[in-house]
Amino acid sequence: VGNFGSEDRMDYTIIGGAVNLASRLEQEAAPGAILISYETFAQVKDTIDCAEMGHVQVKGIAYPVATYRVIDLKANLAGACRAVRTELPHFRLELEPELMSADERGGAATALRDALDRLSHEPGQQGLV
Incomplete structure (x- = not known):
């Protein structure tokens, strides 16, 4: 994250593998749905209920990515x-x-x-x- 470019043309942007993956998962998700990777799922699985959706091939990543659809906060589901x-x-x-x-x-x-x-x-x- 930061300013990229030259003195004549400067852009504030974000780049990198995580940004590419997030953008590709957003494109892959159904309208209104949120897809996350296994790495994100592993960090939120105790508080967010997710459904395993299988693997997708993502441009720019050499291996298939395990995906999960966010369902809801587990606290909301308990209610x-x-x-x-x-x-x-x-x-x-x-x-x-x-x-x-x-x-x-x-x-x-x-x-x-x-x-x-x-x-x-x-x-x-x-x-x-």
Whole structure:
């Protein structure tokens, strides 16, 4: 961070690998979402709830970067006691019934019943549910 250039033309700017990574993750994120790298996640994981999003190839960095989507402050999530968040291989559930309309809750209940039915009737997987 600082002034760069000559006496004729001076710019106050920031440069470096961390700035490149932050800019690339911002471009990679969905509208309204925040993506962070593993290095940032490791520093905030005790206070901020994040979802692992996989690796992305970032221009200017030789290796794939592990990314995490910021969900919320863990303190905020603790207050939303009815919220359900579960993430397993091949399974992800995020449900906030207090924010849903009656129609949305009904649709979610139907989708959950359908999913349970599929889990209990998959060939070779009898008796799971």
